[in-house]
Amino acid sequence: MARAGIAGEETGGPTRPGLEVGIVGYGAYVPRYRLPTTEPARVWNGCRAPQPIRELSVPGLDEDVVTMSIEIARNALTRAGIAPKDVGAVWVGSGSHPYAVKPTGTLVAEAIGAAPATLAADLQFACKAGTEAMQASFGLVGAAMARYALAVGVDTARSRPGDTLELTAGAGGAGFVVGPAAESLAVLEGCVSYVSDTPDFWRRAAAAYPSHAGRFSGEPGYFHHILEATRALLHRLGAEAGDFAHATFHQPNPKFSERVGKELGFSRAKLRAGSLVDRIGNAYAGSALLGLAAVLDVARPGERILAVSYGSGAGSDAFSFRVGDRIEDRMALVRPTRDYIAERVELDYAMYARHSGKIARG
Amino acid sequence: MDGARQWRTRAARYSLLGAYCGRCDKPEFPPRPRCPRCGHETTEFAFSGRGTVYSYSVVRQGPDGFADQVPYVVALVALEEGPLLAAQLTDVEPGELRIGQPVEMVTRRLRDDGPQGTVLYSYKFRPPRGWQTAPSG
Structure with a gap:
């Protein structure tokens, strides 16, 4: 049985909130370490052929979703040109929050100066967690419950050693300061x-x-x-x-x-x-x-x-x-995403295993 | 660093929030409620995060909680606003470093107390790469 589509339906709610909203500032972050995918292919399959993805971004030894979210948030706030105290929500979507219980959002809110008078929470929905934070931000700002909201989507993607995900799972993310359309760089x-x-x-x-x-x-x-x-x-x-x-x-x-x-x-x-x-x-x-x-x-x-x-x-x-x-004016205030991607320090599989916590030391 | 001290110092650690003495006209880090020179009450001061490497050393045998990150660099960083600060450098190979190297503040994992403990986040410095380095032209 074919599954129902919604393209032709007129129901399903409005496509935008009551107030006009948009993106006031944005920021990206990609860690500098790279694993060529020929490395896991060599280690686990004895294969030397090029893989569908050339290389993967890998977090540094002192990086995680919290640290990457903070840099993303700072980049986004710099482009937005707003006071951190005016951010009414800090929502971080990820599948790799450092804690199962203890929010990433409060830590990011403290680090950027948005705490204490702000909403803060973590969202979880596999690879959709970040855009879910954007949807919530558009709704909050569009309902006039906050002037600005910060939505971040970021991951340090996990993969089982030897699994095909080791040929695809990367790290990085981006975030958006959502605000009134009149102040937005994209509505x-x-x-x-x-x-x-x-x-x-x-x-x-x-x-x-x-x-x-x-x-x-x-x-x-x-x-x-x-x-x-x-x-x-x-x-x-x-x-x-x-x-x-x-x-x-x-x-x-x-x-x-x-x-x-x-x-x-x-x-x-x-x-x-x-x-x-x-x-x-x-x-x-x-x-x-x-x-x-x-x-x-x-x-x-x-x-x-x-x-x-x-x-x-x-x-x-x-x-x-x-x-x-x-x-x-705003895009030039912070280095572009491609500059983060261009800076690369290559790792072999052994160093990648250390960076991604795959070596247990007892 | 125990939990109470971690909590008390979080603003300074996450975002390099210091103190300023209006009488001496000098910023301080770490922040103190009173100026260490004149005793005058201080106010909050946000450092830019920019500085230069005054001196550095490479740690190859780290103490408990830091061993997972060796080898790492500990430096004295001269902040743009004046104070000299001891901090880890990150995203840099020891061979790339030189005295006088410009650096910018980032917030990173400082130590990890294991699956039952907490993660301590703090300022570190790296060669300029991102949010502090908006092109001027």
């Missing part, structure tokens, strides 16, 4: 979420590494949710692919995002600015947000941007933005 035109209970990827609380069911990863997972969310958004906006200058989709590998772009009518040129997977891997909850940050680094006033996440379990958030004049 939200609309957003749609599409979720279902799909068992494609999971990690139980006590498990060190995630498990995945290949049967559900492609068609019932990634493609179904992204296509449904995007088609519903385009329908509600009365828009089509040709109206957008850039599109960026969650990137678990290079093929999936290219194929979904093609099915929706986006040329490869329109995906180029946000395509980062070949140089950093799949940053999980950071992936779609990093793609959007990289697009904003090159966006011009008047352009429209489509950004769509996918998180296992499963769901997609689709956003449409219209870029405003403020982009030109």
Whole structure:
């Protein structure tokens, strides 16, 4: 039985909040260490052939989701040019928070100077956790419950030694200061979420590494949710692919995002600015947000941007933005995403195993 | 560092929040409620996070809680606003370092007390890379 689509439905809630909102500032972060994927392929399969993704970003020995979120937040606040005390929510979406119980959000709020008069919490939804934080931020600011909200999506993606995820799992993320449209560098035109209970990827609380069911990863997972969310958004906006200058989709590998772009009518040129997977891997909850940050680094006033996440379990958030004049001044205030990606210190598999905590010392 | 001290010093550790003496016209780090020179009451002071390496040493045998990060660099950093501060450097190989090297503050994991304990986050410094280094032109 085919699953229900929502593209043609007129119900499902408004596509934007009561007040006009947008992105006031954005920031990205990618750690400087890189693992060429030929390394895990050599160690576990004796294979020397190039892999679909060239290399993966790997956190430093003193990095985790908290430290990366803080740098992302500082970058976003610098571009926003607002006082940290005016941030009314600090929401961090990730699948690799350092604590199971004790929020990343409060630590980030303290570090950037937003505490104590702010909401702070962590969100969990596999690779969709970051865009879920964006949806919540747009809703909060759009309901006038806060002037600004900070949404971060970031991960230090885990993979079982020898698993195929070792050829894809990266680290990094991005964050957005959400605020009134009048102050925004990109105004939200609309957003749609599409979720279902799909068992494609999971990690139980006590498990060190995630498990995945290949049967559900492609068609019932990634493609179904992204296509449904995007088609519903385009329908509600009365828009089509040709109206957008850039599109960026969650990137678990290079093929999936290219194929979904093609099915929706986006040329490869329109995906180029946000395509980062070949140089950093799949940053999980950071992936779609990093793609959007990289697009904003090159966006011009008047352009429209489509950004769509996918998180296992499963769901997609689709956003449409219209870029405003403020982009030109704000993007130059912080080094662009590509500069973070360009700086690289190569690791072999042994050092990667140390960096990613895969060597137990008793 | 015990839990109460970690909690008390969090603002200074996460974001290099110091103190300022209006009478001496000098910023201080770490922050003290009264100026160590004149005893005048201080006010909060946010350091820029920019500085230079005054001197440094490479630690190859770290104490408990730090062993997972060896080898690492401990430096005296001359903050742009004046104070000299002992701190770890990060994202740098010892061979790349020189006296006078510009550095910027980042917040990183300082120590980890294991699965039953907490993680201590603190300022460290690195060669300029990100949020402190907006191009001027």
